[in-house]
Every structure is written in C-alpha cells, then in structure tokens.
Amino acid sequence: MSPTVHMTHVFTAGPNGGNPAPIVIDADGMSDDQMRQVARDHGHEAGFVLTAPEQFDHALRFWVPNHEMPMCGHATVGALWVLRELGRVTKDRLTLTTPGGVVHARLRDTIEISQPEGVVETVPEIQDILEVLGITAAELAPFPVQNARTARVKTLIPIADVATLDALTPDFGRVQEVCERIGSTGLYPYAPSGDRRFDARQFPRSSGYPEDAATGIAAAALAFGLLDNGLVDRSDRPLRIRQGRAMGHPSEITLRFAPEGLWLGGPVR
Template sequence: METRQVLLADAFAEEPMAGNPAGVVPEADGLADDQLAAIANELGASETAFVLGSDEADRELRFFTPEQEVDLCGHATVAAHAALYERGAVDAGQSTMATAAGVLDVEVKDDGTVWMDQGRVDLREVDLPLADAADALGIDAAALRDVGADLPPAVGDAGFPWLLVPVNYFEHLGNVAVDREAVVDLCERVDAMGLYAFTFDTLGGASTLHGRAFAPRAGIAEDPVTGTAAGAVAAHVRRQGVVDETVDPVVVEQGHFRDRPGTVRVETDGVEAWVGGRAVTTLDGTLTVPPADETDDIIEV
C-alpha cells in the first residue's frame, strides 16, 4: 500500500495545542481527488493543505475540509509554508502558490512567520434583518446594534465568503448559542459559506478585533482561528473607516472559546489584504493511502 508523509501544524500560534490545527501533505503529487478527500477526512482537521508541483507558480496548494474541497484556506497556507520552511523545502523570502482562488504571493520571514497575499477582498453590504442574525447566533438582537457607528453586516470574500456580523461586547460574543440550521439558511440567503461574528471588545490590549467563525455549510462547526475571515473583516472595518491607518497591522484574536487561542495579523488598505502568523508542527508521520477510485473522477460530498 502507498504511504505519504502527513503533518498536523497549529497555525496562528507560537506554541503547540493552540491556534488552528491544519493537516499538511508536503508531497501530494500523483494523488487522485478521492484520495485527497480521504486523507483530509482521516486527519480530521478543519482543512488540510496538499502541496503539489505547478507550471504557473512555485507550488500548488489544494485545500480540503473533511467534507469538501475549498478554494483557499489561510491557516492551512500558513501551516504548510511554515512546515516546508522548517524542513528546508522552501527558503525565506517571497514565492508564489497556485490555488483555486488564483496565483497568490507568499512570504516567509527568517523567523518562520508566514505572510499570505489574499489579493483583492470582495466586500458587499447585505440587507439582513438583525433579528435573523441574532437568532442564528442565539443572542439578543440588541447585541448587534451600536457597533462601530452601526457598522453594517457584509459578506467578505478573501478566498472563502464569510457573512461578517458585528457584535457590541465580548460578553455577548462569548454567550452565543449557535443554531446550525439557522446559520446555514442565513449563509445561503446571502451567498456565504460561513458566519463570522466579531467585536472590537478584545482580551488582548494589542488586539483590534475578536472573532468567532461558524461554517456548517463546509462541515465546520466552529473554526478556532481563521485567516480568510480575518483578512475579510480587517478589510471591511478599514474600508468603512472604523479602523484608520494608524492601526497597522489589524490584529485579530480568535480561538479562546475553543481553548485554542491564536492571533492573525492583517495588513490591508480596505481593498487588498495580507495575513500573517506563525505555526508549530505537532505531528509528523506517515499515512497509508487507499487506492484511487478509478471509476469516479468527481467527488460528490
């Protein structure tokens, strides 16, 4: 049976068992789609990054949740490049990666910090009754008012479309009781894949925002620390003028309610975004890969 090296790395963290765990397969060339899906399901991380050769970039990355392939994943990108750098497979400096969301730049600093170019962030305000968002989160609608001078809900897409919902106080964000079906319905209505609730009321003095990410449409009940959401929400608050240029980078904290605290740094002008963070490898081993299903070229989940 064929085996491949597999890793688990905690992204947006500087110590193990924090941040967001991502699967990483450093050499995924030759694996069929159903094998990639099976590996991601076996590893069980919210996303697994598969590193492949590319004719249009320095490497290609594909991303799978345990249920489906997604165009881009920030924390898995950081995890993959940090792991590759740690093993000498990539050098410090800037390189490119091909993804389903396009060819993007990645920079690895000498200290192992990984910065990923998310490109232009697609932002659109949505006409959404606050009561519906509050019901989906299981909190009072009053908790969604008077946030950042009535910052409007929006869908922000930095490779993964998030419904961005502002919450006034940290206490209310901590008390959410998510209705999974209501979140799915809400996201389908606004053409988003997940709901990202955030507040300016933070735990860390250096932090700008605290967020929580719920993406049941992608099979993710709650994601600990989310790069695509951080990039989208940072661009949103910058574009709305709630956070001015003196706040640079925008620092997004997340994961504390999952006991996996982490930090995402975002450089953005409100149009484009770069996200950065560290990662720590927590598991390095081999996995036996099932044979490819040659009768089915398309994975339906």
C-alpha cells in the first residue's frame, strides 16, 4: 500500500511561500527505497516519523530525491506540525532522535527545534565560488566567505546588497564540484535587509534540485557566521532570514540564540 503523505509548506511568508516537505507519520516498515521514492515523487525533502526508543518521543528520517540526509530542519518542523494537527502530540516539549543526533522541540504558537552551537571557519580560496555564482569580489560585502555548520556545512557568501543577491544566476553544473572541493553541502549567499534581518539563497550540492525555498539548517549556520562577523549579538531577540523570494516562494526562518546553541522555527501550512 502507498503511504499517506501529508504535504506541508514550512517557513511560509506569503502566497506560494515556504519550502514544501512531504511527511509520512507512520513510516515503520518502509524501506529505504520506498522513502527515497516519496522524495522523488514530490521533488522535495521528505520527512518520516518512526517509533522511537523509550527515551525519545519520536524518531525521524529524511530523504531528498538523491540520498538520505542526517538532519532536515524544515521537514522536522513540518513533521511536528502534522503530528500536532492530527492530535498525535500531547505535550509542548519533545525529544527526537534523528540520524544526525538528538533534537529538542518546543510546540508553541510557532514550532521551534534546537540546533547545537555552531562552528565557523574561513574559506581561504574563493575564486571558483565567485565564478559559479557569476560575480566578482567587488560584489561581496567586506566579510569573509565562511564554512559554518550546526548540523552540516554550508558556505556563507556575504553579498553587498539584496538586489545583487536576487540577480544571481549560478552555473548549477559546477555547484557540486565546488562544494566538494571546500567540504560543503551547499552555497548560501546572503545580504543584509534590516535590523537583525537578512536575505539568503541556498544552492545545494547534490539534492536533486537547484535551489531551496527555505533551509533551516543553512539559516542556523548563518546565525553563527553573522555572530562571528559581529553583525549580530547573542541576545534572544529574533533573527529573521528571508529566503525563496527569487523563486517566487517567499519564506522566513526565525532564529533565537540560546545558551546551548540556537532555536529555529517558523509558520507552517
């Protein structure tokens, strides 16, 4: 029998907004090939909820059309939203197990999930990154290109302004090659757009599609890159990352620093 798939749109910020995430909440017994097929059929990251060991509330797995991922922020938020909508959640704090590690969740008006403390490193050689994005060093903001991670490495590229960011036309055929050279799972150019507000775009290494409408893991990595560059402080005031506008899918991810790392969340439909 085909699994029941709940199509969520996570981190929505307007009509057609958010990153689609097909969710299967009773995935016990599904094979790897069946899970990957759900992602391929829908063309997006898919989340699967399974029975967890006693100390956890739920277990989650994640697939993109090309492979399994250890962690997916928006699919986690989408899965929790579906569970709550269907009455399968009875408390407002949960502990989840994923292939990438333990994730804590707070189910309030907005669902938030935890991310650990970020690690940030400067990328010393950036010429091929600029070539892939189709820009020159003059179109960068005066900050380093960085590899940053909470769950997996994203390459943060500081762009001078939002207009330049929106106009990027990457050479998608070279994104995987460049990401593999620098040890990254995606290029994440960003530009400032207001007080604790930034716009960003995500070009993944090898997910099976060229651009993401909203990428929670990349936004979490960006938060620590911004902190490292002195562009934000570590207060718990919301930090907002807009994404997807250039694709016609406006999205917004909300981040809050915490002593142990970061909370990320946003609306779902």
